[in-house]
Amino acid sequence: MELNVSKFSMIPVKDPTLPGDLRGAHFTSVLLFSGCWCKVEVSVDSPKDVANISTLKPVSEIPRLIVAIICLKTVVNQKQNLNEIVSASVVFCERVKVDPPMPQSEWNKQEMLEHFSIVRKLDGGVYPMGFSSEVSHINNKSRCSVLSCEGSERALLNCLMIKLHQLDPDVLVGHNVSGFDLDVLLHRLQVRKLCDYDICSLMCIRRAKFQATCGLESGG
Secondary structure: OOOOOOOOOOOOOOOOOOOOOOOOOOOOOOOOOOOOOOOOOOOOOOHHHOOOHHHOOOOOOOOOEEEEEEEEEEEEEOOOOEEEEEEEEEEEEEEEOOOOOOOHHHHOOOOOOEEEEEEEOOOOOOOOOOHHHHHHHHHHHHOOOOEEEEOOHHHHHHHHHHHHHHHOOOEEEOOOHHHHHHHHHHHHHHHOOOOOOHHHHHHHHHHHHHHHHHOOOOOO
């Protein structure tokens, strides 16, 4: 890894864990991806060596996941013939069970689901009269910032990345997210020079792995 350059080298998970304070002549830090809640990983020579844990001690609950659904709205910049993001909405649940699956009646509740949306003005445009006061009313009623108004695409994307970084979702869901939304989001983050967030690197890696597995090509 070169200094001050956004490049990285992947090390196989099977290799020994690198020291947290590792330094080198051509890199300054080590960032660990794909963290796991599993404390110990072992291998055995035969299935007969494996005993059911329920017969030994009570089974601990599997840690719950944070699942976020993202929806982007775009417009076409006629001058550059490019898609630009004008709004982003995220619905998330921070207590999703892995095993057994959660029935709809368990997660489809107001206390289980949270959300936020971010909108921006179109270039050269203004918000409708009374829009800002209505946004303040909605946020005051919700007692949190569920709707944010930004003045530019860069400000919108920066706000979205900050919120996603704070949320740190384990699973990101969306309609056609791998075929369009993710490409557009990563491209606009690159154009607006907002690729310093850890989640951007993770999205790039996941997108590349998905395309390699499914034989997809970038949508541009």
